[in-house]
Amino acid sequence: MVVTVGLVAGTTLPAMRAAAATTAQQERFTNPVIWQDFADLEVIRVGDTYYYTGSTMHFSPGAPVLRSYDLVNWEFIGHSVPVLDFGDAYDLKGGRAYVQGIYASSMRYRPSDKTFYWLGQIGWQRSYVYRATDAAGPWTRHAEISSGYYDAGLLFDDDGTPYVAYGVNEIRVAQLSADMRTEVRSEHVLTKPDALHLMEGSRFYKINGNYYIFVTRPPNGQYIWKSTSGPFGPYEMREVLLNLPGPIPGGGIPHQGSLVDTPNGDWYYMGFIDAYPGGRVPALAPVTWNAAGWPELQTVDGAWGETYPYPVTPHPLPPMTGADTFEGTALAPHWEWNHNPDTAAFTVNNGLTLRTATVTDDLYNARNTLTRRIQGPASTATVVLDYSEMADGDRAGLAMLRDSSAWIGVTRQNGVSRLVMFDGLTMDANWNTSSTGTEQARADLPASGSRVWLRAAADISPGPGRQATFSYSTDGATFTRLGPAFTMNERPHFFMGYRFAVFNHATRALGGKVRVERFELRACAPAANPGAVDTNAWYVLVNRNSGKALDVSGVSSEDGAAVTQWARIDGTNQQFQFLDSGDGYYRLKARHSGKLLDVASWSTADNAAIHQWSDHGGANQQFRLADSPDGYVRLINRNSGKAVEVPGFSSEDGTGIVQYSDWGGVNQQWKLVRVGFVGFPSC
Known part of the structure; x- marks a missing residue:
């Protein structure tokens, strides 16, 4: 279906109509609704409030919780999985858990007990349930189930009975016990048609008495299965989209994701777009239902619209960018560690103190590396670092972190602190370190100084050859470039996009520390006119x-x-x-x-x-x-x-x-x- 927007070319409006048109134009949103990496998403509505969960893989805490009142403006309020307590590898002890952990999980609210539940598979044989009475937390582990619910889609039926749709190609539905602790039964309900090379990413709904399993054919298709006979089927299938052009230049086709309604009964589909090197970012489009009970995506000129009218009255929220001076005693929810942190090695107290937690020359093995999503299509991160208490052999700084990485930072050797820029940190296809990097540039720091501003600037607009640059300042006003531009890896198989990362680790012995006084994420704004x-x-x-x-x-x-x-x-x-x-x-x-x-x-x-x-x-x-x-x-x-x-x-x-x-x-x-x-x- 084509949605026609705008005015007929050449039309001249009277002043009153022109003002009304301007107002109407302001009441539109632009995709992506969040230009940050929030993949494998599910969006739900509770009353007039929307909640969003997504994948975090090896980052901790896991399973972010975002909140919105209009489906467009979002704020970070917490995580459903406070700690990745699934084995030593998640602590970077005796192994690593890169590209494991939290993916394609599900979060739903059950009105009968006024509780939010999160369900996800960890590994291949077990699934975990976390719950909270407030989506902002605290969340606690509720159950461990000895079944692997791959790409789980949780549904609470009208009577509160929990069901899970899950699997790849062969989709099953499991009924869980009322207390969400055990599996009651599990049945195979549908099989991938031969024409689809892959089918996964289940989301489970009951709408107007029908049961729907919403699945993806990555990276370019979305399908829905409907049962009029109950959660175990039989099901019939319809295509929702295939090879539909997306709204981001160079980005992929919107797929996977979630259906959600407004209090007024309007429906929307939130899918994600492959937009590497930045990751996978969410896009929103309206959906209507035909007389036969099938959803129809509303497109613009044969594509997923770049803009649409707001679903409800806009409700602006503070942006996901800005400065953090680490006030109070806890990190804000937009921060996630690379694997679980050593909690004894950092302190938040009107600034962030990072003590060395690992002796290594490999940033990928270093604990207590703190990450922040990059704002697209381009943004900068600036860190103010007090390095006066670093020990010999320590490295502290700001990285562009992924399976191919680079960083700018301070090293201390023989009591002398210097600035360096490293690139060429890489992982192989099994996520083992293949190179710890090469120093590309260095600069002296003032002998009497103790504070430095470090900056990374990243263009993560989708496509190959995107670059980041590093610079530094000793006064916070004048920045000097250090080292060559770093070309990012846009291959999708790491699944997560690049992140800005603050780190401090030892190469000789523990005992040193740095203080992060301020971190600022600043978007490079698009042209306003x-x-x-x-x-x-x-x-x-x-x-x-x-x-x-x-x-x-x-x-x-x-x-x-x-x-x-x-x-x-x-x-x-x-x-x-x-x-x-x-x-x-x-x-x-x-x-x-x-x-x-x-x-x-x-x-x-x-x-x-x-x-x-x-x-x-x-x-x-x-x-x-x-x-x-x-x-x-x-x-x-x-x-x-x-x-x-x-x-x-x-x-x-x-x-x-x-x-x-x-x-x-x-x-x-x-x-x-x-x-x-x-x-x-x-x-």
């Missing part, structure tokens, strides 16, 4: 009429090469940087060739061709952005005053781009889709 275009970004320009991208024909690097429209592939010949020419004008530089959009022969005539040409700074290479409805812009040439246009309203690949008198038509309107950064964005 056409006049604020990011000159440090690469953009794809998508025509409103055809949905196709501005394209340098044949990936040519020659002067005079034609500029056409073509199906969007986000190739380098479809990516342009806006170079500031002053007075609100820009030159558009093609990424592959370094050449500019140019009106041929300085023409001022309608239908004059647009091609690429070497940069000579002329007015025929300069364009201003004129605002159009719904976030689109028109490109107005400085020399001619005419607009860049797809002639004849063509939707054909290869149609040559021209200039034409500015009349505001949809074939003159372009959406600027940021797909990456030049070097690194300033935040």
